Amino acid sequence: MITMRNLPRVLLGAVLAGTALPSFAQPDYSGALWNQANTGNFTVSNRTTTYPILYVVCHIMEGTYAGSISWFKNAASNVSAHYLIRSSDGQITQMVREKDIAYHAGVWTYNTQSIGIEHEAFSNQPQWYTSTLYQSSARLTRYLTSKYGIARDRTKIIGHKETGAATSCPGPNWDWNIYMPLVQNNATFVDSTVPGYISAGQNFDVVMRFVNAGTDAWTQSSSDPVQLGTASASPYFVPGNWLSSTRAAGVFADTPAGGTAEFKFQMKAPTTLGSYSEVFQLYRSSIEAFGPTVTLNFNVGTVDTVLDNTSPNFTATGSWATGTTAPGKYGANYLFSTVTKKTSAVANWFLNVPTSGSYDVYGWWPEGANRSPLALYQMDSVRDGTVNAIVNQMTDGGKWNLLGRVRLRQGTGNVRLQAYSGNGVVVADAIRVVGPF
Numbered sequence: 001m002i003t004m005r006n007l008p009r010v011l012l013g014a015v016l017a018g019t020a021l022p023s024f025a026q027p028d029y030s031g032a033l034w035n036q037a038n039t040g041n042f043t044v045s046n047r048t049t050t051y052p053i054l055y056v057v058c059h060i061m062e063g064t065y066a067g068s069i070s071w072f073k074n075a076a077s078n079v080s081a082h083y084l085i086r087s088s089d090g091q092i093t094q095m096v097r098e099k100d101i102a103y104h105a106g107v108w109t110y111n112t113q114s115i116g117i118e119h120e121a122f123s124n125q126p127q128w129y130t131s132t133l134y135q136s137s138a139r140l141t142r143y144l145t146s147k148y149g150i151a152r153d154r155t156k157i158i159g160h161k162e163t164g165a166a167t168s169c170p171g172p173n174w175d176w177n178i179y180m181p182l183v184q185n186n187a188t189f190v191d192s193t194v195p196g197y198i199s200a201g202q203n204f205d206v207v208m209r210f211v212n213a214g215t216d217a218w219t220q221s222s223s224d225p226v227q228l229g230t231a232s233a234s235p236y237f238v239p240g241n242w243l244s245s246t247r248a249a250g251v252f253a254d255t256p257a258g259g260t261a262e263f264k265f266q267m268k269a270p271t272t273l274g275s276y277s278e279v280f281q282l283y284r285s286s287i288e289a290f291g292p293t294v295t296l297n298f299n300v301g302t303v304d305t306v307l308d309n310t311s312p313n314f315t316a317t318g319s320w321a322t323g324t325t326a327p328g329k330y331g332a333n334y335l336f337s338t339v340t341k342k343t344s345a346v347a348n349w350f351l352n353v354p355t356s357g358s359y360d361v362y363g364w365w366p367e368g369a370n371r372s373p374l375a376l377y378q379m380d381s382v383r384d385g386t387v388n389a390i391v392n393q394m395t396d397g398g399k400w401n402l403l404g405r406v407r408l409r410q411g412t413g414n415v416r417l418q419a420y421s422g423n424g425v426v427v428a429d430a431i432r433v434v435g436p437f
Contacts, residue, residue, distance in 0.1 A: 357436020
């Protein structure tokens with residue numbers, strides 16, 4: 001905890017002399033609360049114009065979160081920090097704007113060139129140094145280092161005692177081996193792959209991809225491997241495939257900083273048909289969870305599949321042109337064909353449903369003034385033969401429109417599109433199939 005300002009008053013300048021500073025409603029860091037320190041406990045500045053911001057300085061309070069907030073609001077204290085973090089839940093309060101100079105380091109050069117973070121703890125009581133405290137602080141430090149271009153290493157992320165001040169802060173129980181990997185590791189979710197159809201009670205393959213947005217490699221088999229898992233035992237884990245009931249897989253291959261990592265594993269589908277989800281996050285043995293939480297959604301015994309005009313199961317015969325400019329299109333492009341009295345232009349989507357049953361079929365097109373008001377969709381049905389749906393493509397564009405429900409056998413299903421009559425152009429864009437019901 002800061003106990004003295006140790007700052008020449010001449011450096012305060014005339015700005016503070018009798019001047020009341022505004023209490024800003026919004027903090028710089030979106031995860032923080034705002035509660036301004038007493039105006040005599042910091043210097044108004046315009047960093048990074050007046051001074052560069054080169055360091056993050058970590059402190060412990062040697063006191064409580066509420067007590068430190070009260071102390072920084074006390075004009076007699078002559079001390080402050082930019083951010084304070086609560087031990088129990090990681091709540092953050094900002095008390096000095098990042099552009100301004102907080103009195104936290106006890107050394108003027110570091111005050112002017114750093115952001116100070118106070119952590120709720122007593123140096124001789126290790127129970128205050130919770131994983132929640134470390135993780136909340138690391139997220140804040142990642143934000144600061146990204147914003148100001150500060151290197152994520154121990155030359156720029158330092159303890160109070162490393163400023164040259166006469167203190168042991170942040171104390172013997174502050175663990176840099178926990179904190180720095182949290183700061184240095186970050187991730188961005190890319191995408192996931194799950195089957196379009198999952199049989200009830202069966203195992204299915206999953207691939208999830210993340211960009212290593214940290215500063216060191218993600219490894220498979222070191223003493224500190226990166227793994228993908230869940231916060232508690234997953235009801236979908238597959239014994240013998242998962243590492244444990246809470247860890248789905250390790251990184252598939254060692255991935256350098258900036259690279260894209262894959263995690264491949266299986267999940268066991270419930271026996272009841274429906275929609276399900278599981279929440280995943282990256283873990284490292286030394287630092288627990290890091291990176292974004294990602295919700296993986298999957299359907300059991302149901303299909304919800306989109307076939308675009310670029311899908312492998314799409315074909316077009318006759319005269320079609322490719323369009324890219326119409327607003328409301330699905331995907332990168334669409335096909336269009338001019339209506340004639342004896343058109344031979346036919347677009348076909350092969351549904352290839354994985355199991356027999358009744359399916360809802362939807363169409364998507366970009367509307368326009370020159371569209372056909374009589375576009376004919378023809379859907380195969382084992383019960384009703386050919387089911388026709390005539391739509392006006394001048395309206396209802398840029399969304400899914402129900403064309404009808406059809407009964408299909410496993411491995412079958414076709415949707416054909418052509419102009420029925422009239423003028424304009426007919427547009428072949430995308431089909432969606434949902435079921436079985």
